[in-house]
Amino acid sequence: MHKLLVDQPGATKFLLGNEAIARGAIEAGVAFTSTYPGTPSSEISLNFFQMSRESDLYFEYSTNEKVALEVAAAAANAGVRSMCVMKHVGVNVAADTLMTLAYVGVRGGLVILTADDPYMFSSQNEQDNRYYGKLSGLPILEPSSAEEAKEMMDYAFELSEQLQEPVLFRTTTRLNHSTAPVVLGEMKKRVTSGDFPKDPFNYVTVPAVSRKLHVKLLKNLEKAEALACESAYNFIKGSGGWGIICNGVSYNYVTDAVRDLNIADKVKVLRVGFSHPMPKTLIQSFIKDCEKVLVVEEGEPFMEEMVKAFAQEIQYTNPVKGKDPELFSRLFEFDPAMVRSNIAKYFGVSYDAKDLTDLSDIPELPQRPPTLCAGCSHRAVFYAVNQATEGAGTIRTTDIGCYTLGFLPPLSAGDFLICMGSSVSTGCGFSKTTDKKVISFIGDSTFFHSGIPGLVNAVFNNHDVNLIILDNQITAMTGHQPHPGVDMKGMNYNGFNQISIESVVKGLGVEHISVIKPYNVKKSIAAIKEAIAHKGVSVIIARQGCTLFEKSLKKHVGKPFYVSDKCKNHKNCLNDLGCPAFYVEEDKVRINAALCSGCGVCAQICPEHAILPLK
Amino acid sequence: MDITRLIIVAVGGQGNLLSSKVLGEAACRLGVPVRMSEIHGMAQRGGVVESAMIFGDAQSTIISDGEADLFLAFEPLEALRALNRCNSKTIVITNTSKLPPFTAAIGKGTYPDIEIIKGLIQSKVGQLITLDANALAKEAGNELSVNMVLLGALIETNVLPITADSIHEAISETTKKAFVETNIKAVELGRSAVKQ
Numbered sequence: 001m002h003k004l005l006v007d008q009p010g011a012t013k014f015l016l017g018n019e020a021i022a023r024g025a026i027e028a029g030v031a032f033t034s035t036y037p038g039t040p041s042s043e044i045s046l047n048f049f050q051m052s053r054e055s056d057l058y059f060e061y062s063t064n065e066k067v068a069l070e071v072a073a074a075a076a077n078a079g080v081r082s083m084c085v086m087k088h089v090g091v092n093v094a095a096d097t098l099m100t101l102a103y104v105g106v107r108g109g110l111v112i113l114t115a116d117d118p119y120m121f122s123s124q125n126e127q128d129n130r131y132y133g134k135l136s137g138l139p140i141l142e143p144s145s146a147e148e149a150k151e152m153m154d155y156a157f158e159l160s161e162q163l164q165e166p167v168l169f170r171t172t173t174r175l176n177h178s179t180a181p182v183v184l185g186e187m188k189k190r191v192t193s194g195d196f197p198k199d200p201f202n203y204v205t206v207p208a209v210s211r212k213l214h215v216k217l218l219k220n221l222e223k224a225e226a227l228a229c230e231s232a233y234n235f236i237k238g239s240g241g242w243g244i245i246c247n248g249v250s251y252n253y254v255t256d257a258v259r260d261l262n263i264a265d266k267v268k269v270l271r272v273g274f275s276h277p278m279p280k281t282l283i284q285s286f287i288k289d290c291e292k293v294l295v296v297e298e299g300e301p302f303m304e305e306m307v308k309a310f311a312q313e314i315q316y317t318n319p320v321k322g323k324d325p326e327l328f329s330r331l332f333e334f335d336p337a338m339v340r341s342n343i344a345k346y347f348g349v350s351y352d353a354k355d356l357t358d359l360s361d362i363p364e365l366p367q368r369p370p371t372l373c374a375g376c377s378h379r380a381v382f383y384a385v386n387q388a389t390e391g392a393g394t395i396r397t398t399d400i401g402c403y404t405l406g407f408l409p410p411l412s413a414g415d416f417l418i419c420m421g422s423s424v425s426t427g428c429g430f431s432k433t434t435d436k437k438v439i440s441f442i443g444d445s446t447f448f449h450s451g452i453p454g455l456v457n458a459v460f461n462n463h464d465v466n467l468i469i470l471d472n473q474i475t476a477m478t479g480h481q482p483h484p485g486v487d488m489k490g491m492n493y494n495g496f497n498q499i500s501i502e503s504v505v506k507g508l509g510v511e512h513i514s515v516i517k518p519y520n521v522k523k524s525i526a527a528i529k530e531a532i533a534h535k536g537v538s539v540i541i542a543r544q545g546c547t548l549f550e551k552s553l554k555k556h557v558g559k560p561f562y563v564s565d566k567c568k569n570h571k572n573c574l575n576d577l578g579c580p581a582f583y584v585e586e587d588k589v590r591i592n593a594a595l596c597s598g599c600g601v602c603a604q605i606c607p608e609h610a611i612l613p614l615k
Numbered sequence: 616m617d618i619t620r621l622i623i624v625a626v627g628g629q630g631n632l633l634s635s636k637v638l639g640e641a642a643c644r645l646g647v648p649v650r651m652s653e654i655h656g657m658a659q660r661g662g663v664v665e666s667a668m669i670f671g672d673a674q675s676t677i678i679s680d681g682e683a684d685l686f687l688a689f690e691p692l693e694a695l696r697a698l699n700r701c702n703s704k705t706i707v708i709t710n711t712s713k714l715p716p717f718t719a720a721i722g723k724g725t726y727p728d729i730e731i732i733k734g735l736i737q738s739k740v741g742q743l744i745t746l747d748a749n750a751l752a753k754e755a756g757n758e759l760s761v762n763m764v765l766l767g768a769l770i771e772t773n774v775l776p777i778t779a780d781s782i783h784e785a786i787s788e789t790t791k792k793a794f795v796e797t798n799i800k801a802v803e804l805g806r807s808a809v810k811q
């Protein structure tokens with residue numbers, strides 16, 4: 001049985017934050033779940049997926065976050081407790097839905113989990129999604145630890161049903177990926193089906209209806225504010241003349257700092273776990289007898305701005321600070337020592353910061369950047385593109401996935417990237433405004449997620465771009481999740497269909513389509529040359545399963561290669577391909593047989609035919 | 616309870632996440648408060664993986680620079696790279712078996728001599744313990760049990776309130792059945808390698 005389905009109230013388990021969240025949702029009786037994967041949220045969905053295979057929990061990997069939210073919004077409006085999981089930038093994709101869903105509301109509880117990523121451990125930006133609460137008018141809950149996240153999940157569903165609107169559940173990487181002992185609770189019964197009573201004058205958002213619904217939303221906001229002021233998740237610890245207001249993981253750093261600085265009798269701490277709408281009267285009564293107030297929050301001054309506004313209303317004129325050149329930054333994540341020293345500085349507590357180790361005599365160390373795996377088909381495609389376009393000035397717009405790593409030398413296959421799905425559309429813009437040939441790269445999962453509208457645009461507006469779809473038949477970057485082009489039956493998952501990328505591309509009316517096998521270097525180069533020569537939209541589908549995934553399925557059984565003594569040391573393999581299975585010994589290229597996947601690409605590009613399969 | 620902070624660094628694929636999991640499970644069994652956090656975004660693509668584990672009554676799940684009491688490195692270059700996490704009292708345990716990054720393997724950048732690495736670390740921390748965990752893993756019967764060898768060496772420092780028995784139990788519970796025996800053997804080899 002899945003470890004998050006065991007019925008053992010009171011048992012303590014050592015759970016990852018994301019597991020605690022998934023368990024919390026199960027305990028709350030969630031019955032319908034959807035997602036588009038994204039770090040740091042992915043393990044929540046993975047656990048839902050696994051549990052859905054052995055219980056009546058419904059889960060789906062949806063095409064993108066907007067779709068995931070719409071599917072869940074309808075389920076919740078049929079009265080079924082639903083949850084939709086995404087990373088912070090996923091909410092941008094779902095934002096159109098979110099903003100008006102806030103007007104429409106829900107009948108059964110709907111929790112939307114947004115996993116923010118301060119410091120951008122694995123993201124393209126570090127936007128602070130608490131502003132989505134403000135923008136949409138929806139409540140936000142923010143736990144500080146794995147145990148609290150589990151517990152808060154039930155409250156989130158209750159709150160959603162009480163207010164009849166979705167609740168945003170905001171985490172950050174350090175919560176999603178931290179592990180702690182968590183005590184399991186009772187599991188509510190899952191109610192997996194309901195009904196949708198028709199009421200078009202409340203559910204069809206024509207202007208006349210929406211005008212009414214916006215009034216309802218604002219009334220709800222007032223109700224929510226009163227609830228926030230009473231919520232057990234907005235609590236005060238300690239008493240004293242100094243005030244600290246904090247949220248999320250910052251609360252942990254504050255708690256440790258108060259102990260380390262020995263100031264428990266001088267400071268009181270307001271932990272805000274229900275952060276939108278901000279609990280105004282609670283905050284006003286908290287600050288009114290403080291000598292000074294410090295707001296400790298990662299990201300934007302979301303609480304600080306509100307605290308200052310609330311202070312102004314009650315003519316509180318003592319200092320309130322947070323984001324400040326001398327204190328906290330909007331950049332990156334916090335850490336315990338930073339919070340400790342800023343608290344000491346702001347309140348004038350003497351404290352000896354530990355001297356940092358002097359590292360000035362450490363030599364420059366060779367970097368260890370993440371790279372495409374040995375034998376990754378993306379590398380083979382990029383190599384072929386470089387050969388096919390040698391000497392021709394090209395602009396390569398790229399997209400998000402493992403293949404983004406190809407932007408590094410020696411492949412240098414990526415000049416421009418904004419967000420998922422942007423490769424084709426930005427390619428269109430560059431092709432109209434420069435005299436360079438544009439090649440766009442997109443992964444298969446990203447193609448389905450948001451690449452199709454860009455391709456439609458390219459065809460309709462007759463742009464001159466070559467799109468290469470890197471079809472490795474899985475969503476590799478985020479941990480090998482399925483997508484609509486994946487052969488689910490082949491992986492023993494029944495009940496799915498498979499969508500052919502060729503048929504989609506053909507259906508859109510692309511004139512020049514070819515399918516290549518990236519491990520066949522010569523043919524790939526020829527096909528790319530042909531596609532680029534085509535004026536207008538051309539699409540190449542480069543199809544080869546992800547090496548790492550196939551290895552994990554024990555599917556790939558290529559023999560490793562070695563460099564024979566025919567090698568004349570041209571080093572083309574090293575300088576143009578750069579597979580991480582290569583190493584140099586006494587100035588000769590060698591292949592690490594334990595890493596080599598046997599793709600044979602290096603063997604094909606060696607001018608001496610010196611690279612051979614091991615017998 | 617006193618707070619002990621442990622940082623583990625490794626290269627993706629070396630299995631450090633399993634060793635921190637086993638350690639955490641063992642702490643849970645003994646009722647020792649424990650929290651940990653991991654950054655493993657690009658682990659599978661050969662990047663560096665770091666775990667922070669905090670034993671005792673702390674709320675934070677991460678460790679600031681210079682604040683590790685214990686520092687366990689699966690790879691000597693990564694030990695040196697992450698030395699900013701240590702202070703003059705930190706106990707450092709490092710594997711001496713090298714895993715040169717691709718950059719160094721193809722001659723872009725030089726991998727420092729192992730004796731230089733040891734000397735630099737030794738000069739900046741409280742104590743340096745070294746062992747060839749890869750050789751011991753082989754001896755245990757599974758090259759992939761480097762993580763268990765190092766776990767053994769770590770608990771043998773007796774800085775953590777974790778017993779060898781509880782590690783054995785946690786291994787039996789969390790690792791694959793087929794590997795339990797070699798994993799336990801690896802832990803014991805790691806322990807005896809660093810016994811004073």
Ligand SMILES: Cc1ncc(C[n+]2csc(CCOP(=O)(O)OP(=O)(O)O)c2C)c(N)n1
Nearest residue numbers: 038400401402403443444445446475476477
């Ligand atoms: C809006 C949004 N959602 C999710 C992500 C997380 N994410 C990054 S890349 C990726 C998918 C990559 O899959 P694919 O395009 O098939 O490329 P591969 O990694 O397999 O090479 C995802 C889900 C994101 N960056 N932005």
Ligand code: SF4
Nearest residue numbers: 373376402546547548
């Ligand atoms: S996980 Fe797959 S797609 Fe990603 S780099 Fe490795 S082989 Fe390539």
Ligand code: SF4
Nearest residue numbers: 375579596597600602
């Ligand atoms: S055959 Fe060559 S390119 Fe392919 S994985 Fe092995 S060393 Fe790398």
